[in-house]
Amino acid sequence: MLSESVSAAAICPSLTASLAAQRRCTWRHGVLKKVSTAQQRGNPTTFCAKRTPATLSSPKPMCPTPLVKKSSSKLRATSKAAEAPSSKKILVLGGTGYVGSEVCRIALSRGYSVVSVSRRGLVEGSDQLKGVDWRKGDVVADPAIVAHILSEGGFDGVMHAIGMLLESDANKFASGSGSVPTPGSTYDQVTRQTALAAASAFSAACEGTDASSPPPFVFVSAAEAGWTQDPPVPFxxxxxxxxxxxxxxxxxxxxxxxxxxxxxxxxxxxxxxDRTASLPAVGAFFLGNMLKLPGIDRPVLVETLAKAALKAMEDESVAGVQNFEAMEDLAAAL
Structure with a gap:
């Protein structure tokens, strides 16, 4: 639900209680195929990434069991032996944000070449992000910046972690990074328009590449995108x-x-x-998930999410929707 925030439940106290009223989604794991938006909401499409390497164009049999439970040990064993991909070059959109900055930090520690965009240009104050190649620009106001950067060539993947929880200055308090949106920004502008502009630019940049090994485009969505009912909180x-x-x-x-x-x-x-203000809400979500309350997924550590994103980039068999269990397994395999 709140991939941009660790404190949303503190800002909207009714949110945690309201989640219990939602119907649980029926999770099935199958192949990536053309489905309607309504179908995706009720039945998220997930690749059997850890059972059989799959391409996006060829159907595979339905997985009889959840994605991560049966295959985690094998994935971990093979992945631990792999060396860090020191030659990888990635573009991280939202690199100054809560999730994006963690992706940048871990990617740098693994030898990646990381390019990101900031409205301020060079980002100061974080030794862990000094290795990032910062480009000055506002992706929300000018999505074409992404195409300009990708035209340089040599990129092995793109990560989109741009987002906001509240359409106002209050996002500064709701966001894990304390970011303030561009004045007048909407969810459509910040999320949909920037992501699809980046996808279009990356698709163009990938022309002529090996179709049997397409490069990854990782998008940070939300567990609640799979809900079949409208959410209880208006925003x-x-x-x-x-x-x-x-x-x-x-x-x-x-x-x-x-x-x-x-x-x-x-x-x-x-x-x-380290963000103690959010921990009561985190505890409530953990408890709700343990009690199998409808619509409540287990919270995810920001480090786990970032590691899962990078492992998904490195593992060519991973594609489609990844739930919290899949993300935990991917992170453990990095």
């Missing part, structure tokens, strides 16, 4: 509408074209232990 209606629109386009358009490999990460509440 989530527009928030999830933008997330679902991106998912639909990535899976049904770009995934079918095989220009790149779309990976959809669907975390619920994203947190870290």
């Amino acid at each position: 989530l209606v527009s928030y999830l509408k933008a997330k679902r629109a991106v998912e639909d386009e990535l899976l049904n358009n770009y995934g079918a074209s095989n220009k790149f490999r779309p990976v959809i990460l669907r975390p619920s509440l994203v947190y870290s232990m």
Whole structure:
């Protein structure tokens, strides 16, 4: 639900209680195929990434069991032996944000070459992000910046982690990074327009590449994008509408074209232990998930989410929607 925030439940106290009223989604794991938006909401499409390497263009049998439970040990064993991909070059959109900055940090530690965009240009104050090649620009105001950067060539993948929880200055308090949106920004502009502009630019940049090994495009969505009912909190209606629109386009358009490999990460509440204000909400979500309350996914550590994103980039068999269990397994395999 709140991939941009670790403190949303503190700002909207009714949110945690309201989640219990939602119907649980029926999760099935199958192949990536052309489906309607309504179908994706009720039955998220997930690749059997850890059972059989799959391409986006060829159907595979339905998985009889959840994605991560049966195959985690094998994935971990093979992945631990792999060396860090020191030659990889990636573009991280939202690199100054809560999730994006963690992706940048871990990618640098693994030897990646990381390019990101900031409205301020060079980002100061973080030794862990000094290795990032920062480009000055506002992706929300001018999405064409992404095409300009990708035209340089040499990129092995793109990560989209741009987002906001509240359409106002209050996002500064709701966001895990304390970011303030561009004045007048909407969920559609910040999420859908930037993601699809980046996808279009990356697709064009991938022309002529090996279709049997399409490069990854990772999008941070939300667990609640799979809900079949409208959310109980009004602001989530527009928030999830933008997330679902991106998912639909990535899976049904770009995934079918095989220009790149779309990976959809669907975390619920994203947190870290150093942000104590969010921990009561995190505890409530953990309890709700343990009690199997409808619509409540287990919270995801921001480090786990970032590691899962990078592992998904490195593992060519991973594509489609990844729930919290899949993300935990991917992170453990990095």
